[in-house]
Amino acid sequence: MKVLVTGGAGYIGSHTVLILLEAGHEVVVLDNLCNASREALRRVERLVGRELVFVEGDIRDRALLDQLLVEWPISAVIHFAGLKAVGESVQQPLAYYANNVAGTITLCQAMQAAGVQRLVFSSSATVYGADAPVPYQETMPRGQATSPYGASKAMVEQVLEDLCRSNDLWSVAALRYFNPIGAHPSGEIGEDPQGIPNNLMPFIAQVASGRRNTLSIFGNDYSTADGTCERDYLHVMDLAEGHVAALAHITTPGIACYNLGTGNAFSVLQMVERFSVVNGVEVPYAFAPRRAGDLPAFWADPGKAGAELGWVARRSLDDMMRDTWRWQQRNPYGYRQGYATQTP
Ligand code: NAD
Ligand code: UDP
Numbered sequence: 353m354k355v356l357v358t359g360g361a362g363y364i365g366s367h368t369v370l371i372l373l374e375a376g377h378e379v380v381v382l383d384n385l386c387n388a389s390r391e392a393l394r395r396v397e398r399l400v401g402r403e404l405v406f407v408e409g410d411i412r413d414r415a416l417l418d419q420l421l422v423e424w425p426i427s428a429v430i431h432f433a434g435l436k437a438v439g440e441s442v443q444q445p446l447a448y449y450a451n452n453v454a455g456t457i458t459l460c461q462a463m464q465a466a467g468v469q470r471l472v473f474s475s476s477a478t479v480y481g482a483d484a485p486v487p488y489q490e491t492m493p494r495g496q497a498t499s500p501y502g503a504s505k506a507m508v509e510q511v512l513e514d515l516c517r518s519n520d521l522w523s524v525a526a527l528r529y530f531n532p533i534g535a536h537p538s539g540e541i542g543e544d545p546q547g548i549p550n551n552l553m554p555f556i557a558q559v560a561s562g563r564r565n566t567l568s569i570f571g572n573d574y575s576t577a578d579g580t581c582e583r584d585y586l587h588v589m590d591l592a593e594g595h596v597a598a599l600a601h602i603t604t605p606g607i608a609c610y611n612l613g614t615g616n617a618f619s620v621l622q623m624v625e626r627f628s629v630v631n632g633v634e635v636p637y638a639f640a641p642r643r644a645g646d647l648p649a650f651w652a653d654p655g656k657a658g659a660e661l662g663w664v665a666r667r668s669l670d671d672m673m674r675d676t677w678r679w680q681q682r683n684p685y686g687y688r689q690g691y692a693t694q695t696p
Contacts, residue, residue: 353377353378353427353428353599354377354378354379354380354424354425354426354427355372355377355378355379355380355426355427355428355429355430355599356380356381356382356420356421356424356426356428356429356430356468357369357372357379357380357381357382357429357430357432358381358382358383358411358429358430358431358432358433358459359382359383359388359431359432359433359434359474360379360381360382360383360393360404360430360432361381361383361385361388361389361390361392361393361406362383362387362388362392362432362433363388363532363542363543363544363588364432364474364529364532364588364591364592365381365383365388365430365432366388366392366393366395366396366541367535367536367541367588367589367591367592368430368432368591368592368595368596369381369393369396369404370396370399370400370536370541370592371589371592371593371595371596372430372595372596372599373396373400373402373404374400375596377596377599378404378405379404379405380404380405380406380407380420380424380426381393381404381405381406381407382407382409382411382416382417382420382433383406383407383408383409383433384408384409384410384411384433385408386435387435387436387546388544389544389686389687389688390406390408391687392541392544392687393406395540395541396541398540399536399538399540399541405424407420410455411431411433411451411455411456411458411459412450412451412454412455412458413458414458414461414462417458417459417462417463418462418465418466421462421463421465421466421468422466426466426468427468427470428468428470428471428472428599428602429459429463429468429470429471429472430471430472430595430599431456431459431471431472431473431474432474433451433455433459434451434452434455434456434474434504435447435448435451435452435501436501437501437550438478438498438499438501438502438550438645439499439550441499441500441501441504442499442500445500448500448501448504449500449504449507452501452504452505452507452508453504453507453508453511456473456508456511456512457511460511460512460515464515464519464522467521469519469521469522469523470522470523470524470599470602470603471512471522471523471524471525471602472524472525472527472595472598472599472602473508473509473512473524473525473526473527474527474529475505475508475509475526475527475528475529475609476502476505476528476529477528477529477530477584477611477613477650477652478497478498478499478501478502478505479494479495479497479502479505479506479509479528480492480494480495480528480650481494481495481496481497481498481502482495482496482498482647483495483496484650486617486649486650486651487615487650487651487652487653488528488611488650488651488652488653489611489653489655489656490528490609490610490611490656494506494509494510498645498647499645509526509607509609512524512526512607513607516605516606516607520605520606521605522605522606522607523602523603523604523605523606524602524606524607524608525598525599525601525602525607525608525609525610526607526608526609526610527594527595527598527609527610527612528609528610528611528612528652529586529591529612529613530583530584530585530586530611530612530613530614530650530651530652531551531552531583531584531585531586531613532585532586532587532588532591533551533552533553533585533586533587533588533672533676534553534587534588534589534667534671534672534673534675534676535588535675535676535678535679536588536589536675536679537589537671537675537678539675539678539679539681539682539683540679540682541679542675542676542679542680542683542686543588543676543679544683544686544687544688545686548564552583552620552623553585553623553672553676554680555567556623556624556627556635556676557627557676557677557679557680558680559635559636559637560627560628560631560633560634560635560677560680561680561681561684563684563685565636566636566637566638567624567635567636567637567638568637568638568639568640569620569621569624569637569638569639569640570620570640570641570642570643570646571639571640571641571642571643571646572621572639573642574642574648574649575648576619576648576649577619578619578621578622580619580620580621581619581620581646581647581648581649582617582618582619582648582649582650582651583617583618583649583650583651584613584614584615584616584617584650584651584652585614585618585623585669585672586612586613586614586665586667586672587665587667587671587672587675589667589675590612590614590665590666590667591612591665593663594610594612594657594661594663597657597661597662597663598610598661598663600661601660601661608660610656610657610660610661610663611652611653611654611656611657612652612654612657612663612665613651613652613654613665614651614652614654614665615651615652615653615654615665616651616669617649617650617651618669624637626669626670626673627673627676627677630670630673630674630677631673631674631677633677
């Protein structure tokens with residue numbers, strides 16, 4: 353199948369492109385590189401020994417999308433492109449709604465005009481909102497968003513629901529990711545945050561490597577076993593495989609939402625301790641005040657994805673720790689410098 357992958361140069365996108373190529377699909381990536389490096393896709397091509405088509409451009413560029421969908425006989429779209437920093441979304445809500453909501457609408461308009469109506473969308477566990485009981489299940493309604501980023505994901509799900517209701521040629525899977533971490537086991541591709549990492553795992557890895565001094569643990573007075581927040585961390589390779597499973601499933605009309613998580617939760621302290629033990633490195637940390645908007649604990653009920661997509665997260669927490677550290681050690685400064693095989 354020929355698949356258009358928006359945002360395919362990014363963290364989850366690059367791992368998914370690799371799995372798609374390995375599964376024999378042909379891939380066209382559209383990415384404006386606002387938060388990614390072209391190098392990631394060069395490495396994917398080297399790892400798989402197959403080529404992909406890369407188009408540098410924006411999902412809000414309707415003319416480009418029209419041209420692309422005519423030029424390539426695309427069968428389905430996996431849509432990762434978007435902005436994802438929760439704190440930044442509070443500062444710049446218009447940028448988030450323009451990219452994530454308006455951008456998705458432009459993409460769907462172009463797809464509809466071209467008769468390409470199979471879509472896998474990157475949603476998020478954040479759509480369950482602040483008050484949902486755990487574990488999260490897809491039968492629960494979307495809740496009150498805790499940030500413009502979260503609202504943008506919930507809005508897009510609503511747009512896609514309405515679109516599917518209006519026209520039964522559309523078939524959509526909205527994948528609600530929990531906390532993806534880790535990297536390809538080769539250490540060649542991984543998460544490459546710009547500047548100071550917002551997320552826990554890249555921060556732990558950068559502290560362990562000496563690039564940063566101390567991890568701040570945001571809050572140790574939550575109502576959890578050790579007082580720190582608990583999350584459902586899943587390996588990015590498992591998440592990537594979930595997209596290929598969803599792709600095979602979007603053949604019937606309508607939208608289906610799936611939780612992609614392991615069903616297990618670990619605390620921030622457990623994550624730090626496990627990273628240290630598995631990799632034999634120190635991760636100095638200090639407790640800091642709570643981060644605004646953080647929920648104490650949430651995790652997935654992944655049963656629906658298991659039953660309908662045949663997907664389960666197979667990799668262990670130790671795999672996630674080892675693969676994160678291998679990527680960090682081989683690429684201390686991400687794709688930009690410090691790695692022998694990097695293309696000049
Ligand atoms: P990422 O930033 O690494 O990847 C997003 C990619 O989209 C980047 O390559 C960026 O350059 C590109 N992009 C952004 N705006 C674009 C635009 N207008 N046109 C074309 N390309 C554009 O992020 P990621 O972690 O790989 O996340 C992928 C998707 O999954 C995002 O939609 C994100 O919101 C969602 N998601 C991520 C997480 C997570 O923890 N990483 C959790 C839940 C959902
Ligand atoms: N966290 C932390 N220090 C950091 C980054 C994150 O203590 O430098 C905590 C954060 O408060 C949350 C957990 O780690 O409880 C996971 O945060 P992340 O941003 O990775 O994912 P989120 O669940 O917020 O999307």
